[in-house]
Amino acid sequence: MSNWKLRWFVLKxxxxxxxxxxxxxxKAIGMIMxxxxxVSVVKNNKKKYIFQVAHPSTIAKPYLFxxxxxxxxxxxxEALTHAAMAQKGTRNxxx
Amino acid sequence: MENIFLVSGKTIGTxxxxxxxxxxxxxxxxxxxxxxxxxxxxxxxxxxxxxxxxAGEDEGRHDSLEDGGGxxxxxxxxxxxxxxxxxxxxxxxxxxxxxxxxxxxSSPPSARNDxxxxxxxxxxxxEPPVPNIAISQLQDVxxxxxxxxxxxxxxxx
Numbered sequence: 001m002s003n004w005k006l007r008w009f010v011l012k013x014x015x016x017x018x019x020x021x022x023x024x025x026x027k028a029i030g031m032i033m034x035x036x037x038x039v040s041v042v043k044n045n046k047k048k049y050i051f052q053v054a055h056p057s058t059i060a061k062p063y064l065f066x067x068x069x070x071x072x073x074x075x076x077x078e079a080l081t082h083a084a085m086a087q088k089g090t091r092n093x094x095x
Numbered sequence: 096m097e098n099i100f101l102v103s104g105k106t107i108g109t110x111x112x113x114x115x116x117x118x119x120x121x122x123x124x125x126x127x128x129x130x131x132x133x134x135x136x137x138x139x140x141x142x143x144x145x146x147x148x149x150a151g152e153d154e155g156r157h158d159s160l161e162d163g164g165g166x167x168x169x170x171x172x173x174x175x176x177x178x179x180x181x182x183x184x185x186x187x188x189x190x191x192x193x194x195x196x197x198x199x200x201s202s203p204p205s206a207r208n209d210x211x212x213x214x215x216x217x218x219x220x221x222e223p224p225v226p227n228i229a230i231s232q233l234q235d236v237x238x239x240x241x242x243x244x245x246x247x248x249x250x251x252x
Contacts, residue, residue: 005243011236012233023230035103056108
């Protein structure tokens with residue numbers, strides 16, 4: 001049985017929320033705070049349009065995503081990369 | 096989930112940690128700030144003001160102890176008398192060594208070698224708490240759509 005699960009994702013305020021449904025009353029079942037995460041496309045011979053969201057510290061589990069098309073993957077990767085890098089201009093600084 | 100806080104830094108990125116109690120969280124936040132990491136509890140809406148005030152009190156306690164010659168903080172009446180665990184991992188006691196090394200602001204945080212850094216590694220990562228939020232509450236979203244998701248194995252501890 002595949003571990004891949006279809007989820008509805010919403011990117012807002014640098015947080016990626018995911019839901020089991022796209023109905024308005026659906027409650028979030030998970031959240032990834034994108035700042036500091038690294039977004040990259042994964043080359044996979046078996047599956048297409050895979051990309052990964054991983055934390056550089058390696059203490060957090062990486063997330064694997066699969067899009068339906070290459071174009072859709074590119075759009076998501078760009079949006080998530082933008083959110084992941086936003087920290088540089090906002091919260092991350094040395095005291 | 097209670098007593099969640101964030102720690103951010105250039106080398107560690109942003110991680111989410113959970114302390115055993117509010118007092119422990121304040122102590123950790125204070126310690127992380129002392130070594131140059133940005134620590135806060137933004138996941139507790141409405142609690143930030145109190146957290147900051149409490150953290151300030153905690154820092155004041157540290158300062159007064161430093162002035163007094165670097166007493167072991169664990170002996171303070173407001174701090175735990177024994178090392179306590181963070182999510183099942185043993186927390187080391189705060190010591191006078193910690194105070195002396197972390198107050199050296201002339202050296203970059205990455206160059207400091209103190210107990211706080213080793214305790215940082217011992218603290219267990221926890222997944223961010225899932226907010227009780229519905230899609231309809233997320234207005235003006237930047238992007239949304241369907242994707243297949245799979246978590247890739249276990250994280251390194």
